[in-house]
Amino acid sequence: MIKIGSFIFFLIFSFCANANSLTLAEVYEIALNKDPELKIAEATYRAEKEAKAKGIAGLLPSLTTRGITSWNESEVLRGTQSTFFDGTGNNTYGYSADLIQPIFRVDRWFQFSQGKAMSEVAKAKFAYAQQETITRVSKTYFSLLKAIKNLEVAKAEENAIKRQRDIAKRLFEEGVSSVTNFQEAQAFYDLSQVSRIASQGELEFAREALIAIIGEAPALSDLNDNYPISSPNPKSQDQWVGMGLTNNFSLKASKLATRAAKRNAQSKLSDHFPDVDLVANITRNNSRQPSFAGGNFSFEENYIEDRKYSLQFSWPLMAGGLISSERREAYANFEKAEQQEILMERKIKQQIKSSYSAVLTNLANVKAREQALKSSESALRATQFGYESNTRNIVDLLNAERNFFSAQRDFNSSKYDFIIAELNLKLSAGVLSPSDIYDISNYMNN
Numbered sequence: 001m002i003k004i005g006s007f008i009f010f011l012i013f014s015f016c017a018n019a020n021s022l023t024l025a026e027v028y029e030i031a032l033n034k035d036p037e038l039k040i041a042e043a044t045y046r047a048e049k050e051a052k053a054k055g056i057a058g059l060l061p062s063l064t065t066r067g068i069t070s071w072n073e074s075e076v077l078r079g080t081q082s083t084f085f086d087g088t089g090n091n092t093y094g095y096s097a098d099l100i101q102p103i104f105r106v107d108r109w110f111q112f113s114q115g116k117a118m119s120e121v122a123k124a125k126f127a128y129a130q131q132e133t134i135t136r137v138s139k140t141y142f143s144l145l146k147a148i149k150n151l152e153v154a155k156a157e158e159n160a161i162k163r164q165r166d167i168a169k170r171l172f173e174e175g176v177s178s179v180t181n182f183q184e185a186q187a188f189y190d191l192s193q194v195s196r197i198a199s200q201g202e203l204e205f206a207r208e209a210l211i212a213i214i215g216e217a218p219a220l221s222d223l224n225d226n227y228p229i230s231s232p233n234p235k236s237q238d239q240w241v242g243m244g245l246t247n248n249f250s251l252k253a254s255k256l257a258t259r260a261a262k263r264n265a266q267s268k269l270s271d272h273f274p275d276v277d278l279v280a281n282i283t284r285n286n287s288r289q290p291s292f293a294g295g296n297f298s299f300e301e302n303y304i305e306d307r308k309y310s311l312q313f314s315w316p317l318m319a320g321g322l323i324s325s326e327r328r329e330a331y332a333n334f335e336k337a338e339q340q341e342i343l344m345e346r347k348i349k350q351q352i353k354s355s356y357s358a359v360l361t362n363l364a365n366v367k368a369r370e371q372a373l374k375s376s377e378s379a380l381r382a383t384q385f386g387y388e389s390n391t392r393n394i395v396d397l398l399n400a401e402r403n404f405f406s407a408q409r410d411f412n413s414s415k416y417d418f419i420i421a422e423l424n425l426k427l428s429a430g431v432l433s434p435s436d437i438y439d440i441s442n443y444m445n446n
Contacts, residue, residue, distance in 0.1 A: 021219040024141050025441035028434070030214045031137045037213075041129035048122035055115025058108035061101040069093035094285035101278040103311070106270035114263035121256040128249035131432045135423045138437070140209045142416035145220055147199070147206040149412045154196040157405040158189070161398060165189040168394055181394045188398040227443040229366050229418060232425060237356045240429050244352045245345065247430030254337075254344040261337035265330040271323045274315035281308040348428065355425035362418040369411040376400070376407040 022030075031038065071091050102108060165185040171177035207217040234240065245251065284305040316323060383400035386392030419440060426432035 021221040021445075023221045023441040023444045024138060025438050027141055027210075027214060027218070027220070028134065028137050028437045030216075031133060034214045035133060035137075037136070038129065038133045041126055045122050045126035045129075048125075049119045051115040051118035051122070053115070055108075055112035058105070058111055059102060061099055063097065063099050065095065065097045067093075067095040090287055090289035092285065092287045094283065096281065096283040099280040102275075103278050104274070104276035106273045107267045107275075110263045110267035110270060114260045114267060117256050117260035117263060121253050121260060124249045124253035124256060128253065131249065131427050131430075134432055134434065134437055135420070135427050137213060138423055138440075139420055140206070140213055141220065142420060144203075144206040144210050144217070145222060146413050146416050147203040148220070149222075150409050151196070151199040151203050153405050153409050153412075154192070154199040157402065158192040158196045160401055160405075161185070161189045161192045164394065164398060164401070184395050185398060188402065192402075221441075221444040223415060223440075223443055224445050227415070227419075227440075229363060229415070231363060232356065232359050232422065237353060240356050240425065241349055241352050243431055244348050244429040248348050248428065249430055251341075251344050251348050251430075254341045258334070258337040258341045261330075261334040265327070265334040268323075268327040268330040271316065271327070274313060277312045279308075279310050279312050281310075282306070283308075351428040352425070355421065355428045358421040359418070359425050362414065362421045366411075366414045366418050369407065369414040373404075373407040373411045376404040380404045 069091070070093070165182070165188070168177060168182040168185040172179055172182040210217045232240070282305070284303060286301065286303040288301045380400040380403070383392050383397050387394065387397045423432060423436065426436060
């Protein structure tokens with residue numbers, strides 16, 4: 001016969017016994033340094049935000065330098081048997097530099113605007129990746145907690161039913177009870193073993209999921225009984241939708257991508273316009289030629305330096321249809337981006353409404369599961385009394401025990417599901433932040 005108070009104490013004690021257990025906030029801090037997905041998102045952001053710098057570069061002056069040095073030799077042979085030789089040689093070297101400042105480049109102005117928008121897109125995507133890391137770590141954390149508690153419940157259920165099986169077996173062997181009672185108890189025990197094995201497998205999957213994020217699976221702290229299970233704030237679904245349309249980073253990224261696509265289309269249209277550049281050029285050529293004047297060897301050196309300043313005008317009139325094709329392609333991509341923005345906005349609204357409903361559903365589920373646990377505990381005690389009074393049979397008792405343990409699993413899971421639903425709602429609304437992680441951790445056993 002199971003002692004319910006001892007069982008509940010065992011569950012609480014098992015989570016508080018390990019002084020090295022980590023809270024959700026501590027696991028999240030480890031993930032900030034070790035999570036590969038977050039590192040990939042960060043590196044992607046650093047790469048993509050350079051679009052702004054590349055756009056600015058098209059408007060700033062460019063400087064190109066060149067240098068050259070060469071040795072020139074010439075020979076003059078006279079006579080059929082080379083009776084006379086006349087040879088000269090000289091060394092020439094020089095350098096040049098070109099400075100080009102765009103004056104009228106409409107396409108580059110639009111490319112600069114496109115680069116700014118793309119940098120903002122990268123920033124919004126990275127911000128969403130940071131928020132998504134919060135929910136991903138939290139889901140993995142609570143999935144592992146759920147698996148741990150489910151295994152503990154499964155083991156306790158197996159031990160409780162084993163005790164009933166052993167009692168039924170002893171009574172059958174003593175001739176006090178029928179073989180049917182023993183077989184019923186054995187069947188329940190076999191099913192409890194299946195449940196325990198399945199729980200062990202789920203625990204391994206959950207542990208590996210956490211290892212994939214932070215590279216380890218430490219002992220975890222559990223929520224205490226003071227964690228508030230309450231309605232979302234604000235309570236209006238429309239207010240959550242309004243916050244999402246303003247703050248959701250995926251929607252922001254989509255809007256900025258539309259702006260970037262528009263600037264790209266305008267850039268391709270401006271390829272039909274003329275370009276004007278201010279060009280400055282300086283070139284210097286030196287020449288060194290050996291001479292033997294008066295029997296003395298020396299070098300005669302000369303140099304020429306040229307400076308040029310000009311305005312260069314170019315106008316692409318025909319490129320085999322390439323410019324027109326690129327313009328049509330860019331405007332088609334702009335239209336695509338507009339429709340993707342509309343689709344994203346509708347998806348965000350749908351996600352927020354679904355997440356809001358999920359929070360309310362899980363809120364009701366926690367309360368219902370809590371009441372069901374109390375009811376199953378009362379029913380188990382009543383069934384135990386009836387079994388001892390010979391008014392209930394062993395099947396009734398085993399069913400009552402199984403219902404109690406099932407209610408315990410469901411209640412544990414409902415609390416974790418409620419928290420995840422809350423985080424998903426905040427993620428959809430774009431208001432999720434690390435402070436939510438720390439608020440949850442304040443209610444964890446240390």
